[in-house]
Amino acid sequence: MAAAGAAVLVLVLLQNLFLLGASRLRTIIYVVAAQGVVLSTLPALLHGGLGGQEIVVGAVTLFLKGVVIPRMLIRALADLPIRREVEPLVGFKTCLGLGAIATSGSIYLATILPLAPLGGGPEHMVVATSFATMLTGFLLLTTRVKALTQVLGYLVLENGIYIFGLLLLKTTTFLVEVGVLLDLFVAIFVMGIIINHISREFTSVNTERLATLKD
């Protein structure tokens, strides 16, 4: 089980790098959806078995991160006149380089932090992937100008935090895990509506246009 868990985590790392280099919004949404699907297998893989809690958290993750949220975003995209993220604040190649540095830095950081053993599971790998995914999310959030890509960056950031949260699955009650996922769902829902309004009001979803309010 531990080996399968580690393999899945490597897949997540590869998806992160792919996200940093992709420009078509539809592709990015699909990869984020795939990441959601992959993440939904982790509760069971990391905790070595299918308890009630692992099933519930995995199923809710699959449903929200793998199906509902991506569908919402695809629908939002259909209403928008854009297909690609062009002219990000930092170029795609630079972003990929930064992503590679972030990934190796995370792996190093995980080896020096004091970690509690996770029932024979790959706890160092979990922490490293979690940090790398969060940093990927931050990169997307800060270097892209389209509102939709920023929401996707926020989602990836949340994915990274989710991975870290798996270390605590036995500690935090699943009610809280589900509450967290539900909040995420509503957040994306509200952001989707706002994006739609931004598109109508400014005839663009470039957040650079949102610069009237300042001192």
Place this chain on the structure above:
Amino acid sequence: MVLALLNILVPVIGALVALAWRSERSRPLWLPVVAAVHLAVTISAVVAHPQPSAGRWLMLDPPGRLVLLLVSTLFAVVSVYGVGYLRERFERPNRIFCACLMLFLGMMTFIVWAHHLGLMWVALEATTLSAGPLLYFNRNARSLEATWKYLMVGSVGIALALLGSFFLGYAAVQAGGEPSLLFDDLVRNAPGFSKPWLQAAFVLLVVGYGTKMGLAPMHTWKPDAYGEAPGIVGALMAGALTSCAFLALSRVFHVLTAAGEGAFAGPILVVLGLFSMAVASVFTVRQRDLKRMLAYSSVEHMGILAFGLGLGGSGIFGAFLHMLNNGIIKGVMFLSAGNIHRAYDSKYVEDVSGALRRVPWSGALFLAGFFAVTGSPPFGPFVSELSILNAAMEQHRWGVAAAMLGLLLVVFMGMGVTVLGVVQGEAAPSSSQSRFRDGVLNTLPALVLLAMSFGMGVAMPDAIQSMVREAADYVGGRR
């Protein structure tokens, strides 16, 4: 248990009823009804010292009691203003607005009652989301920009707080045994927690909940959001929501001090507090926009709260007292500023002058509120700011005490120039001929709040004082 559920569910059910309510004209009347019921439940919960719920997920700790009383009272007073405000703005549909206002109240109540680290986070995030539609009430490009920034900055901030909560949980896991994320268990087990994880958790939680409070440098959403929000929303966010975020921060600080990490956590809060006051003092000077000025004043007061908490000892008493005083007086400021905004159709100082003539009550309330919010006697904030300053001097930290005093003075002068320019003189002939004038519904609520602030300054009720004392002793670990 029953009181807890009632307290949280009354506004949530109220929100559902508002969604189903058909008449646009009569719907706002539902706000004060729900607010009154909520206040009644709150008072009985504060008086009754209810038992924690099964599993201790919902529990009213002493600081929570204080915040609950503040939130519920402020909402009750402000909801009356809301009736008048929404009558003025009959051209806007208010279904979503009314529902979200009540949901916002319900989620703030939930934060107060939540005794579980994760549950409290869920409630805090829910307030961010229910505030989104409130900020977007005016449905124009400016409010859209403010809402987007608020949602993005707020969500990322709160995501970091989630990570911090996980780190805190992980610090507990490392300590071994059966870890629990209930606050009283965290406080009890804190001495055995893994120090690196605990410290990292605190930094992330300060950034996360500091974003919700609006501590500099995480305050960037605040001037935009408060600048574009209706006065009633500004009053609730600056008075009530920030207090809930401060409550969250104080609960985390409690865990840190229990772990013997007060010497690590305290200075972080003191520095952030002073930095917030400094940023506020820079941006209140020559501020052209009335509501943005109030936002920076809020940044300043959040700084004072963090400063007092970080000092520890009697500073914690001052901080909780100041939280009450700030909440009350922010209501006065935002409601009267909202009236002035409507009376001139502008919130820029170049368009607004002579408010004392055009809207005498609102102008006077704004002026009195200015003196109160900057810490002039005889109002409440004077007492609490003095006790925080006193705490710094008791600890012989002359440097930080002098810095705080100096920054407060700069803010006083900066705001003073703006406020006096607004209330004095004659209205410019070119200024808008809005027909909005003072009325009972739009001035009485602010007047009631000002009277409360006056009462807190001149003769603070013993019951309030002992509640503040209890809260401070609880967080300060003297009980």
